[in-house]
Amino acid sequence: xxxxxxxxxxxxxxxxxxxxxxxxxxxxxxxxxxxxxxxxxxxxxxxxxxxxxxxxxxxxxxxxxxxxxxxxxxxxxxxxxxxxxxxxxxxxxxxxxxxxxxxxxxxxxxxxxxxxxxxxxxxxxxxxxxxxxxxxxxxxxxxxxxxxxxxxxxxxxxxxxxxxxxxxxxxxxxxxxxxxxxxxxxxxxxxxxxxxxxxxxxxxxxxxxxxxxxxxxxxxxxxxxxxxxxxxxxxxxxxxxxxxxxxxxxxxxxxxxxxxxxxxxxxxxxxxxxxxxxxxxxxxxxxxxxxxxxxxxxxxxxxxxxxxxxxxxxxxxxxxx
Amino acid sequence: xxxxxxxxxxxxxxxxxxxxxxxxxxxxxxxxxxxxxxxxxxxxxxxxxxxxxxxxxxxxxxxxxxxxxxxxxxxxxxxxxxxxxxxxxxxxxxxxxxxxxxxxxxxxxxxxxxxxxxxxxxxxxxxxxxxxxxxxxxxxxxxxxxxxxxxxxxxxxxxxxxxxxxxxxxxxxxxxxxxxxxxxxxxxxxxxxxxxxxxxxxxxxxxxxxxxxxxxxxxxxxxxxxxxxxxxxxxxxxxxxxxxxxxxxxxxxxxxxxxxxxxxxxxxxxxxxxxxxxxxxxxxxxxxxxxxxxxxxxxxxxxxxxxxxxxxxxxxxxxxx
Numbered sequence: 001x002x003x004x005x006x007x008x009x010x011x012x013x014x015x016x017x018x019x020x021x022x023x024x025x026x027x028x029x030x031x032x033x034x035x036x037x038x039x040x041x042x043x044x045x046x047x048x049x050x051x052x053x054x055x056x057x058x059x060x061x062x063x064x065x066x067x068x069x070x071x072x073x074x075x076x077x078x079x080x081x082x083x084x085x086x087x088x089x090x091x092x093x094x095x096x097x098x099x100x101x102x103x104x105x106x107x108x109x110x111x112x113x114x115x116x117x118x119x120x121x122x123x124x125x126x127x128x129x130x131x132x133x134x135x136x137x138x139x140x141x142x143x144x145x146x147x148x149x150x151x152x153x154x155x156x157x158x159x160x161x162x163x164x165x166x167x168x169x170x171x172x173x174x175x176x177x178x179x180x181x182x183x184x185x186x187x188x189x190x191x192x193x194x195x196x197x198x199x200x201x202x203x204x205x206x207x208x209x210x211x212x213x214x215x216x217x218x219x220x221x222x223x224x225x226x227x228x229x230x231x232x233x234x235x236x237x238x239x240x241x242x243x244x245x246x247x248x249x250x251x252x253x254x255x256x257x258x259x260x261x262x263x264x265x266x267x268x269x270x271x272x273x274x275x276x277x278x279x280x281x282x283x284x285x286x287x288x289x290x291x292x293x294x295x296x297x298x299x300x301x302x303x304x305x306x307x308x309x310x311x312x313x314x315x316x317x318x319x320x321x
Numbered sequence: 322x323x324x325x326x327x328x329x330x331x332x333x334x335x336x337x338x339x340x341x342x343x344x345x346x347x348x349x350x351x352x353x354x355x356x357x358x359x360x361x362x363x364x365x366x367x368x369x370x371x372x373x374x375x376x377x378x379x380x381x382x383x384x385x386x387x388x389x390x391x392x393x394x395x396x397x398x399x400x401x402x403x404x405x406x407x408x409x410x411x412x413x414x415x416x417x418x419x420x421x422x423x424x425x426x427x428x429x430x431x432x433x434x435x436x437x438x439x440x441x442x443x444x445x446x447x448x449x450x451x452x453x454x455x456x457x458x459x460x461x462x463x464x465x466x467x468x469x470x471x472x473x474x475x476x477x478x479x480x481x482x483x484x485x486x487x488x489x490x491x492x493x494x495x496x497x498x499x500x501x502x503x504x505x506x507x508x509x510x511x512x513x514x515x516x517x518x519x520x521x522x523x524x525x526x527x528x529x530x531x532x533x534x535x536x537x538x539x540x541x542x543x544x545x546x547x548x549x550x551x552x553x554x555x556x557x558x559x560x561x562x563x564x565x566x567x568x569x570x571x572x573x574x575x576x577x578x579x580x581x582x583x584x585x586x587x588x589x590x591x592x593x594x595x596x597x598x599x600x601x602x603x604x605x606x607x608x609x610x611x612x613x614x615x616x617x618x619x620x621x622x623x624x625x626x627x628x629x630x631x632x633x634x635x636x637x638x639x640x641x642x
Binding site for chain 1: 366
């Protein structure tokens with residue numbers, strides 16, 4: 001196959017570029033055409049991942065395909081949107097059929113799991129990088145914004161945090177993977193390479209949660225975004241923050257907690273909601289945990305069990321260079 | 322200003338990120354929210370431009386900002402769509418306030434001229450490259466596709482071709498700009514750096530043209546796309562192809578014609594339409610010229626004045642490396 005045929009085969013003709021309920025025209029014309037159902041906005045978000053910065057340079061292609069799409073689609077989950085389509089602009093150092101096949105398979109697996117269709121893109125030559133733009137349908141008046149948190153709300157997260165950040169020293173070979181039991185390795189690598197966008201939860205929260213986002217920069221930093229947009233203070237009970245068991249096993253309790261508070265790359269949802277909504281929510285989504293509350297004020301307060309503010313230094317999101 | 326403030330100032334707070342008739346939520350949340358009017362599809366297209374491949378490495382930032390957005394928005398024109406919003410993923414070798422200010426000003430100038438709003442994006446560190454995803458509203462049943470050309474249609478282009486391709490040897494310093502009169506230089510540089518997406522014409526052609534696209538790869542290659550998608554033959558009368566006067570003045574008639582036929586980067590529209598539609602069309606858009614017709618068959622035939630097929634070798638789109 002020549003270059004054009006390789007791209008055609010692994011992208012245009014791939015499983016993830018076929019069908020799609022609200023895709024009336026896919027790849028092949030000047031634009032794709034998507035149908036946004038009546039009563040919905042078109043939600044759109046763009047993410048770029050650069051080799052050596054957002055993922056290690058030797059990243060396996062299948063896992064990279066999964067992760068590239070998951071990271072972007074998570075933004076649709078955070079708005080309570082239903083995925084429709086995505087475009088992929090990929091810059092490749094060379095066209096390697098084996099690599100393309102694996103990347104395309106990983107992309108297709110995540111696309112199928114999220115119900116989203118590849119509708120366009122561009123392939124260029126250069127250092128490895130991917131830009132994904134996701135499009136979805138968000139119901140008017142029920143979209144989950146960062147700006148609606150109300151004093152008295154409880155603050156929740158959709159599951160345990162810190163696993164993806166704890167995988168980073170393994171990916172960087174700072175901790176030898178061969179010295180680590182598989183029962184610890186697997187959940188950490190899964191969290192890093194195959195984060196699951198919380199689409200079902202995001203859609204459940206429509207019209208219920210007052211504010212929401214997906215945790216990409218780290219819990220404290222992202223709660224800061226809600227606090228700022230909503231002009232409130234988010235109080236977090238440190239003892240209530242669910243820390244990935246494998247992260248604590250690998251790094252110890254203190255470093256595991258640090259990953260959960262500021263490691264980033266979790267792609268769980270953080271949201272605020274009236275306490276009265278909790279019981280039915282947790283019946284349907286038992287991994288959801290209350291970690292704090294919304295108060296008058298500004299910023300984020302991390303509290304110990306005595307209710308005292310905890311001063312801690314956090315390095316935040318960690319790049320690969 | 323620190324890095325975050327620079328990006329905030331020159332993108333989030335820039336003129337091109339404000340307002341927008343169908344933008345209900347702009348930059349700042351997990352997604353932007355766009356309103357696609359009833360009876361319309363959401364048209365979406367993604368283009369990547371890489372330094373040294375799609376534009377010269379020393380490209381002036383203002384002109385690059387203009388061109389980046391124009392190239393992408395031209396795809397909306399080619400579908401007959403009305404622009405709504407765009408996202409910009411930009412990879413920068415360093416954050417240089419002077420460069421960012423000029424790029425942002427060029428982007429904003431083109432955004433205003435096209436009526437399109439910056440609604441999201443991503444900034445990363447690396448070799449200079451930009452990926453733009455444009456979104457617009459395309460009326461159902463009246464969208465301009467590549468696939469509808471009908472035998473008996475006339476083939477038209479929206480204006481003179483070849484100027485952008487003729488600018489390339491000047492940009493590469495193969496022809497010294499200081500030896501070239503300004504009256505020749507200016508239209509060539511304008512065509513290259515500030516192509517004007519043919520939005521008004523695209524919207525006029527809704528429900529009238531049977532097939533359309535924007536000329537980015539070169540007239541012959543792009544007509545080949547219509548021929549293939551529509552399963553017809555496009556016959557082009559070589560003598561009817563409008564060649565940029567400045568291109569011919571710079572390079573001579575033969576090389577100017579070659580630029581017009583296969584140079585690319587024109588961003589004029591090529592379209593097929595019933596001959597009966599021509600008179601009112603050309604009254605409103607006098608630059609539109611008939612260059613051929615649609616016949617049964619396949620591929621593209623270039624004909625001389627005797628009606629004989631012209632065999633010619635064309636290098637096609639020229640990269641900068």
